Amino acid sequence: MEVWQQIKRLGVSLFVLLVGLSVGISAHAATSAPQPPTSPPTTIMGINLAGGFTQEPIDSNHISGDTVTLSAKGTRNILETLTNPLGSRKYVWWESTDGGTTYNKVGSNSTTYTFTAPSVTSPTQLQFQCEYDFTGIGLFYNEWSRIATVTITPARVPTTDIQVTSASPGIYNGASTTVSATLTPSTATDPITWTSSNPSLASVDEYGNVTATDASSSTSGTANDHGIVTITGTSNGHSDSVKIMVGALQNVTVNEGSDATFTLKDLPEGMTVANWYRVQDGDVTALNSTSTSYTVSKTSVGGDNGTSYYATLNYTVNGSTKSVNTNSALLTVNKSGLLALTAVPNFNFGAVDVGTLIDNDAALENTDTTTSGSAYDGNNNGELSVMDSRTTGGDWTLTASLAPFTLSDGTDGHLGTATLDLYDPTSRLDENIPDTSTATKIYTSSDYDGQNFDVTDSSLDLTADPEIAAGDYQSVVTWTLSVAPS
Incomplete structure (x- = not known):
């Protein structure tokens, strides 16, 4: 079959080169074998990137004398639509009565094929396949549906249970998928009816073909073009459902x-x-x-x-x-009902010459430099944040205390008096925190609102000390978030 397909395509290509015209070729004849089904089309937001069948003919069971209708729908890909506007496709239906060995053409130029189920004395299977036949200019090949089996029985077999599944758990706007039902017993002949919980979001037809609505032009996020839709199948009073997510993005x-x-x-x-x-x-x-x-x-x-x-x-x-x-x-x-200190800053105040500090006070600016060490347990971008998502409770207060500076090896050293000037001009925060381990109030809020400060521009004020000892000094800031009784 693969070899035949290659020969067929080569022949069409040569025909195009010589004449400039391509004609769709039907692969089925009175004694031909079935064709492999075409891959499902790629569709997003109603744009068909690759052609194919958006609705496939489905398997079904019927009793003798029933009117049976098979349905299929195909789509042309966007390239074919743009480059071959005068071209067309037609539907051709093929039937096999010998178990799929040979097929005969039984209908054309309609998305549906209807026939009366023949009289049988035992379960009899018929196979059907739909061809989406191309006619026009350009090199575009015929599409083939799945092969559907219709089983004819001499008498009704009631449905005792139903299980519904979907070919896809989710579809984009403008796209389609198919839901199907497995009946118990498998030979049940009762019809299946389909319903959608939200037809304006995604509709379902009598064949189980689900189509999502197009994306709305509204950008508010509140349009009925995304969410979950429930598709329900019912047969002989028994029902089952499946949920399908509609839309490229969800809330x-x-x-x-x-x-x-x-x-x-x-x-x-x-x-x-x-x-x-x-x-x-x-x-x-x-x-x-x-x-x-x-x-x-x-x-x-x-x-x-x-x-x-x-x-x-x-x-x-x-x-x-x-x-x-x-x-x-x-x-x-x-609001989650939480009050939390979500970010505290690290500080790095660089270096100062010992000779300078012997005779003069100094103000060291925060360098906003990434530094590691035992005293560094926050962030290096100056972020100080409190989250308050409560709806009840008392005011919160943030305090900070600065421990005396010691040398990095743990010894006391001698630095003199130091004061941290915690400063955020945009939030009007300017508090002096002495290095005496004394709690200093930074901010109080009574509106159940969190606060974000950027204290990158903070500084460290050092007093002159004739006994200062050289070395790397560090200290720890202790932040305390507390709530007053309401």
């Missing part, structure tokens, strides 16, 4: 202080992320990220709750780059 809910990640799952081959965008109060901000996921770090109720996110995807058609937007998804940040 994310986190507690304040946690990270929130939006993820594009199973991005189709040939599509790449051009950029991510954040929407807040209608204002759109480019996030300069081409990853398949985007993380919002340390979320806050005030800054992140109610924002939405979407991505722009790029794909190439006939050498030209095209773009399409995903749906927008909403970020919800809940």
Whole structure:
């Protein structure tokens, strides 16, 4: 079969080179073997990157005299649509009555094929395959559906149970998938009816073909174009359901202080992320990220709750780059009821000449330099943060105490008096903390709001001391977060 396909394709290619015209060739004849089914189409946001069948004919059981309808739907890929606008495809139905050994053409030019089930005295199987036949200019090959088996029985076999499954756990906007039902007994002939919990999000037809709605143009994250839809199959009073996730992006809910990640799952081959965008109060901000996921770090109720996110995807058609937007998804940040000190700073005040300190006071600026050591257990970017996601409780107060400086080897040395000037101009924070291990109040809040300070511009004030000893000195700042009784 593979050899025949290669010869067939070579022949068509030569025909195109000589004449400039390609005609779809039917591979089935009265005595031909079945064709392998075409791979499912790649569709995202309604764009068909690769053609194929979006709906396959399904297996079914019927009794003699039933009207049986098989259905299939195909799609042309985007390249074919753009380069061959005058071309067309038609549906051709093939049937086998000898167990799939030979096939005969039984219908054409319709997405459905209907027949009356023949009279039988024992279960009899018929096989059907649909061909999506290409006719037009260009080198595009015929598509083939799966082979569907229709079993005809002489009398009704009631359904006693049903189990529903989906071909895919999730689909992007504008895409399709198929749900199917396994009946008990397997020979049950009762029909199956399909329903969707949210038809405007994803509809399901009588054949179990599920189609997702297109992505909304709204960037609020609240449009009904993403979420979970439940598809239910019912036969003879028995029902079962399956959940399908619709949309490229889903809403994310986190507690304040946690990270929130939006993820594009199973991005189709040939599509790449051009950029991510954040929407807040209608204002759109480019996030300069081409990853398949985007993380919002340390979320806050005030800054992140109610924002939405979407991505722009790029794909190439006939050498030209095209773009399409995903749906927008909403970020919800809940107060978690926690009060926590989430970040404290390290300080490095550099060096000063001993001769200078013998006669003069000195103010050493924080160098914001990454340093390691036993006294360094915070961050090197000046971040001092308190998270408060409570809804009840008393005011919180942050204090700091500075221990006397000692040499790095643990000996006392001799440095004189030192004072840490904790300074953040944007938050109007300017507190002096002496190196006497005395708690100094830094900030008090009564609004159940966390605070973020940047104390990079802090300094260390040293007094002159004629007995100063040279060496590397270090100290420890102890931060205390406390709550007054409410």
